[in-house]
Amino acid sequence: MIETIATKPYSDQKPGTSGLRKKVPHFQQQNYVQNFLQAIFDTVAKGERETLVIGGDGRFFNRDVVAIAIRMAAANGYGRVIVGKDGILSTPAASNLIRKRGAAGGIILSASHNPGGPDGDFGIKYNIENGGPAPERITSKIFEKTRSIEAYRIYSAPAPHFNEIGTHKLGDMEIEIVDPVADxxxxxxxxxxxxxxxxxxxxxxxxxxxxxxxxxxxxxxxxxxxxxxxxxxxxxxxxxxxxxxxxxxxxxxxxxxxxxxxxxxxxxxxxxxxxxxxxxxxxxxxxxxxxxxxxxxxxxxxxxxxxxxxxxxxxxxxxxxxxxxxxxxxxxxxxxxxxxxxxxxxxxxxxxxxxxxxxxxxxxxxxxxxxxxxxxxxxxxxxxxxxxxxxxxxxxxxxxxxxxxxGRTFYQRHDFEEIESEKAEGLMESLRDRLASMAGQRFGSLVVSEADDFSYKDPIDGSVATGQGVRIVFSGGGRIVFRLSGTGTSGATLRVYIERYEPDPAKHGEDPAEALAELISIADSVGEIRKRTGRSEPDVVT
Missing domain, CATH: 3.40.120.10 (Alpha-D-Glucose-1,6-Bisphosphate, subunit A, domain 3)
Structure with a gap:
C-alpha cells in the first residue's frame, strides 16, 4: 500500500556541485532523506513504469537510504529499480548502468572523498538519463521543491533484502539486484x-x-x-x-x-x-x-x-x-x-x-x-x-x-578547510571588488595581465554559470585561482590554485614548491588569507 505522509520542509537542502552533502546525523533527522528524495521524484516527474538505478559507495547509512529509496520509488510510479548487491555501486558503474539499461536516471549515495562513519559525511545526488549528474536547471528545481514540500509518498511494506543477486516485487514495481562489478x-x-x-x-x-x-x-x-x-x-x-x-x-x-x-x-x-x-x-x-x-x-x-x-x-x-x-x-x-x-x-x-x-x-x-x-x-x-x-x-x-x-606546468592546490563561512565569503568579495583595478599591477617580479571572476556560457544549451572563481593571470604563464569548494559539509573550504608554465627543459626538474614560491607568497598577500582567516598555512597541499 502507498502511504502519503505529512512532512515539513528543511531550509538547507540545496545541492552543491555533487548533490546534497551533510553529516550523517543531519541526514538522520526526521524525514530529511524522504523530503529530498520526494523533491527529486517530483522534479523529474518521469512517466510511469520507468527504470531507476540505485546504489552507493557503502559508507555508513548507505543501506538505510537504499531501502528508503526503493520504497519511495515504488510509491512514485517507477516500474523497475536496479540496485547494486548490498547497495553498492561505484559512481562510474552507476552511470554505466543508467546508460546501458536505458534508465530514466539514478540515485547515487555518496559523499565522494569525504570521511565516513556514524559521525562522518553522507550524500545523495540524482543522475539523469545520460548517466551524468543533474544539471543546475534540475538541481535548482529540486531545491525549490524542498522548500515547499508538505508530504512524501512511500510504500508501506519493507524493501526486500538486497544482499543476493535476483529479482523481487514491491507492489507493481520489480526490483533487480545486480552484481555491481560485472557490467x-x-x-x-x-x-x-x-x-x-x-x-x-x-x-x-x-x-x-x-x-x-x-x-x-x-x-x-x-x-x-x-x-x-x-x-x-x-x-x-x-x-x-x-x-x-x-x-x-x-x-x-x-x-x-x-x-x-x-x-x-x-x-x-x-x-x-x-x-x-x-x-x-x-x-x-x-x-x-x-x-x-x-x-x-x-x-x-x-x-x-x-x-x-x-x-x-x-x-x-x-x-x-x-x-x-x-x-x-x-x-x-x-x-x-x-x-x-x-x-x-x-x-x-x-x-x-x-x-x-x-x-x-x-x-x-x-x-x-x-x-x-x-x-x-x-x-x-x-x-x-x-x-x-x-x-x-x-x-x-x-x-x-x-x-x-x-613544457611543464608546475602546479599546486592549497586547501584552507573549515573556515568560518562569513570570513571566507568576505575574502572572495574583497577579491572581486579589486578585480577591475588589478590588470597591470606588479607583484614582486610578476605583472598581472588579466583578472576576472570566471563565468561560463554552455556552448550547447546557452545556460550561464557565474561567480565560479577569481582568476588572476600573470604575464609569462603564471596563474592564481581562488574559489570556495562546494563539496564540504561544515564551514567553507577556500581552495587556492597556483600554476606556472616553464618551457625550458633544463628547469623541469625543479621542486614544485620552489618553482611556485613567489606565486604562493603573492596568493597570500593578494587574497589577504592570513589577515582575513588567521591561517598561515594550508591544511592540505596537493
Whole structure:
C-alpha cells in the first residue's frame, strides 16, 4: 500500500556541485532523506513504469537510504529499480548502468572523498538519463521543491533484502539486484587492450592499487587480479567498510602517503594508484614520482590513441577552470577543441553528449571519457596501464618526455578547510571588488595581465554559470585561482590554485614548491588569507 505522509520542509537542502552533502546525523533527522528524495521524484516527474538505478559507495547509512529509496520509488510510479548487491555501486558503474539499461536516471549515495562513519559525511545526488549528474536547471528545481514540500509518498511494506543477486516485487514495481562489478568490468575490457596489459604484468611489472577501504576494492580486484593476472595482494585495503577503515578516502599525497612512500623506494612497485570513496577519483604514482591530476589529464589526452577505444583520436578535451592549462597545449597540438568549464562534472555532460569532447578532467583527481558521464578512477588507471604497455616506458620516462614536448606546468592546490563561512565569503568579495583595478599591477617580479571572476556560457544549451572563481593571470604563464569548494559539509573550504608554465627543459626538474614560491607568497598577500582567516598555512597541499 502507498502511504502519503505529512512532512515539513528543511531550509538547507540545496545541492552543491555533487548533490546534497551533510553529516550523517543531519541526514538522520526526521524525514530529511524522504523530503529530498520526494523533491527529486517530483522534479523529474518521469512517466510511469520507468527504470531507476540505485546504489552507493557503502559508507555508513548507505543501506538505510537504499531501502528508503526503493520504497519511495515504488510509491512514485517507477516500474523497475536496479540496485547494486548490498547497495553498492561505484559512481562510474552507476552511470554505466543508467546508460546501458536505458534508465530514466539514478540515485547515487555518496559523499565522494569525504570521511565516513556514524559521525562522518553522507550524500545523495540524482543522475539523469545520460548517466551524468543533474544539471543546475534540475538541481535548482529540486531545491525549490524542498522548500515547499508538505508530504512524501512511500510504500508501506519493507524493501526486500538486497544482499543476493535476483529479482523481487514491491507492489507493481520489480526490483533487480545486480552484481555491481560485472557490467563495469566488461565495459573496461571493451575499451582497453587487456592482453597487452596482461603481458606487461606477466613480464614482472609490479602494481599496487590502494582502494582505501572504499568502493573500488571489488572492482580493482576483479579487473587487476582476476582479469589481468596481477598477483593476489596487488589491491590493498580492498574491503569496502562503512567508515573506510577509519581513514580518509581521498587519493592525494596526504591520505595516500603510505602508497606514495612505497613507490618512492628503490625496490618498490613500478606503478601505484589509488581511488576515492565512490570510485570516481584517482591518484597516479610512478616509481619515484607522483603525477599531478592536471598532468595526468594532459598525458592521457596526448596518448589516448594507444588504447583501442580511442584509436581514431579524440574529438576534444574539457577541463575545469582551476585545472592547469597543461591540457590546453595538448589540444592545440592535436588540433582539437579545448573547453574550460566551471568545477563540477555536470558541466561536461552537454559537451560529451554533443560529441565535442572525448576526454575530460578536473584538478581534484577526476578524469574520464565519453564511455560514461562521470569521472572514473579505475578507467584512468587502466588507460595509464594501456599506455605504459604500448610505450614500454615507465611513468617517469613518459612524464619527462611529455614535458620536453609540451613544457611543464608546475602546479599546486592549497586547501584552507573549515573556515568560518562569513570570513571566507568576505575574502572572495574583497577579491572581486579589486578585480577591475588589478590588470597591470606588479607583484614582486610578476605583472598581472588579466583578472576576472570566471563565468561560463554552455556552448550547447546557452545556460550561464557565474561567480565560479577569481582568476588572476600573470604575464609569462603564471596563474592564481581562488574559489570556495562546494563539496564540504561544515564551514567553507577556500581552495587556492597556483600554476606556472616553464618551457625550458633544463628547469623541469625543479621542486614544485620552489618553482611556485613567489606565486604562493603573492596568493597570500593578494587574497589577504592570513589577515582575513588567521591561517598561515594550508591544511592540505596537493
Amino acid at each position: 563495469y568490468a566488461d565495459l573496461m575490457e571493451e575499451l582497453f587492450d587487456f592482453q597487452k596489459i596482461r603481458d606487461l604484468i606477466a613480464s614482472g611489472f609490479r602494481i599496487r592499487f590502494d582502494a582505501m577501504h572504499a568502493v573500488t576494492g571489488p572492482y580493482a580486484t576483479e579487473i587487476l587480479e582476476h582479469r589481468l593476472g596481477a598477483p593476489a595482494g596487488t589491491v590493498i585495503n580492498g574491503e569496502p567498510k562503512e567508515d573506510f577503515g577509519g581513514g580518509h578516502p581521498d587519493p592525494n599525497a596526504v591520505y595516500a602517503a603510505e602508497l606514495i612512500d612505497e613507490l618512492m623506494q628503490g625496490d618498490g612497485p613500478d606503478f601505484g594508484a589509488a581511488s576515492d570513496g565512490d570510485g570516481d577519483r584517482n591518484l597516479i604514482v610512478g616509481k619515484g614520482m607522483v603525477v599531478t591530476p592536471s598532468d595526468s589529464l594532459a598525458v592521457l589526452a596526448a596518448n589516448a590513441h594507444l588504447a583501442p577505444a580511442y584509436r581514431n583520436g579524440i574529438a576534444g578535451i574539457a577541463r575545469s577552470m582551476p585545472t592547469s592549462q597543461a591540457a590546453d597545449r595538448v589540444a592545440r597540438k592535436l588540433g582539437v577543441g579545448i573547453y574550460e568549464t566551471p568545477t563540477g562534472w555536470k558541466y561536461f555532460g552537454n559537451l560529451l553528449d554533443a560529441g565535442k569532447v572525448t576526454i575530460c578532467g578536473e584538478e581534484s583527481a577526476g578524469t574520464g571519457s565519453d564511455h560514461v558521464r562521470e569521472k572514473d578512477g579505475v578507467w584512468a588507471v587502466l588507460l595509464w596501464l594501456n599506455i605504459l604497455a604500448e610505450r614500454q616506458e615507465g611513468v617517469r620516462e613518459i612524464m619527462e618526455s611529455h614535458w620536453a614536448e609540451y
